[in-house]
Amino acid sequence: MAITKNKYVKYGLILLLSIGLILFTQEIKLIKNPDSTPVTNMTYLGLAILWMFSMIGIAVSDLSKKIPVKVIRDFPVLGWVSITSLILCLMSDVFIEAIRAVDFLSITTPILTYAGISVADRLMDLRKTSWKIAIVAVFVFTGTFLGSAVISQLGLMLSGR
Template sequence: MNKYVKLGLVILLSIGSILFTQEIKLLKNPDSLPVTSMIIIGLLVLWLFSMIGILIADLAKRSGVKVLQDFPVLGWVAITSLVACLISDFFVTAISAVDFLSITTPILTYAGISVADRLVDLRKTSWKVASVAVFVFMGTYVGSALLSQFGLFITGN
């Protein structure tokens, strides 16, 4: 099967996961937004931007310019979506219809699965990495709590 067809199907599977997440959110909270045609159009626009970014990345890898060859696919997708959104407000409207949390839930799930798939490699790292991770997590939590508390203090709550 063609590489682009496989990647397109994987991204469509991700879009299906996002729609599933949106529907589950609707079941849990009936006041949330239902899946509309604009949400589906927004997800298709995101799919299109992803496919264009993948195509540009492959074309850049074939070029002789080292900077273009080393530029990541995510960068090409971001540039593609930025240019398209600057050209037309339709893309901004379509993408903004998609619920942000419905996108992040499947993405974080896929990230967790990819990390869990590499636990053998993670075990081979030194114990120092684990201690650094614990301090980073604690620092992030304490920093977020302090920032939130400061925001509440400024607003008078």
């Protein structure tokens, strides 16, 4: 029981650090672009709600590990957080209004940072893969970039810009 409790405290503190980084990023963005989403009391409420959704999703993920159905047992934490968020946002518009006060790009910065750290942590595993994966990665990145550019250009042309 104490190990589980300590695990939740650890996750809660990590998520709190993430919330702090999101708030910091939104403040820096305001310095660079004063017309962007301002930090208000609703922003703090939205960040607290995002923290709560994440903690509930983590708890549901731990509970699902005890279910004998393999699909549910192996369902990722991110999926449980998303389902929790979806259900709770469908239940009340207050959640949606509060989360709307949090700037989306401020959320993506810490997420991409964590993704980069997790990839950098596994560089030794990447060395063991074939050199051919680099060629595949170049084509995937190029295709994604070109596809995004074409879709953006079509959107601009359709909107008359």
